[in-house]
Amino acid sequence: MTEEIRAILGTTGWLQADVSTLADGDDLYAAGLTSLASVNLMLALEDKFDVEFPERMLRRRTFESIAAIRGAIAELAGEQAPA
């Protein structure tokens, strides 16, 4: 799942930093993710993983790092996040 999230982040140009230089826990907003780009990121993630983010997850922290995104999607998919 981590690789798929990285692939989405890497091909869209929403980050100003190169995604391969980021650790899973790094702050994506500090890497250039804007609030508008985060909306497009949510849409891409919903499409890729066939999930829908509920209202309670639609906040800044849910998308602040690759690890946070992975946790949110894993929670929605009803599975444990891979270590």
Next chain:
Amino acid sequence: MTALERARRVGSEVAAKYADAVDREARFPGESLAALKESRLLGIMVPTELGGEGAPLSAVIEVCHVLGQYCASTAMVYAMHQIQVACFVRHGLQSEWHRAFLTRCAAEQLLIASATSEAGIGGDVRTSSCAVDLNGDRFYLKKNATVISYGDHADAILVTARRTPDSPASDQVIVLVLRPDYRLEQTSGWDTMGMRGTCSNGYWLHASGSPEQVLPLSFADISAQTMLPTSHIAWSSLWLGIATDAVERARAFIRAEARKKPGTTPPGAVRLAEVVGMLQQMKAGVVAATRRYEAAMQEPEELTSLSFAVGMNSLKTTASQTAVQVVNHALLICGIYGYRNDTDYSLGRHLRDTHSAAVMVSNDRILGHTASLLLVQKQDPGLFA
């Protein structure tokens, strides 16, 4: 006296007296600001342990509403100052430097301006081109600020900038710079349709200071949690104040008409009934948003939710439009007496001032932002929840 009582006095005794001159001459409402300082209203949000009154946001919102009824420029200067104060009260109390500044702010009634917009970044305050450049134990900052409202009259300026010269455009911080440490070089003036007293000139800002003057939290977080909601609510409240005074003039006009011909209802009375309803709707929006924000302040997570951003954006876009509609309605009621600039029912200044609401932070930009949030935000089916 409560803050509200003091504001009412400043509004009726000082701001009202100079509002027309401030508007005509496009000059800073210096008399009103001096009265606000004398009434100790600039530092009311500063915590009591730092010498302020620890007033809640709603108290400031009420003051904006009252001042808007007398002089829109005074109300706007006051609102903008308090938006800046809110950022430091909510995000600077862990910093010794900012605590000391807030103490001075309350004691000396300092006025804080802001430099958030910048030339060459396309009008989006959430990106910066300028950067905090640290050299030893001093930073230097140079910003081509398209607007610094009342820049010539402020004691300190809140500046947004990239965290370092190597940071991406969206990695911004807030820096507070103090008058002795900055220099302003004016690049543009402020000859506008309305809000003529805010003196929102453009400047090159050259500043330096100590790294402690940078707020630790990112601007993105401070904007979402404090600056954006406080701005939308404070502005909407003062626009409501302008609209309230316009309706008051329309009421007075209808009363005078009714007295002339006892027993008959003046033709404009029905329109008055209609505009009172519009004003009530606008007021409900401001009050509900203030309550929602005060409740959400306890939960930083809620403040970054999409539904909260949509709610605050929608308050701004609707209140700004309704304010113009209300004043326009009042103008139709007062007719030629409202249209003239020399009667007790004159509404030209109100109409011009409220027209600023949709363009100062363009509604189209905000609606565009809201529209993109709605691509993922879900409808709230509840009523009181």
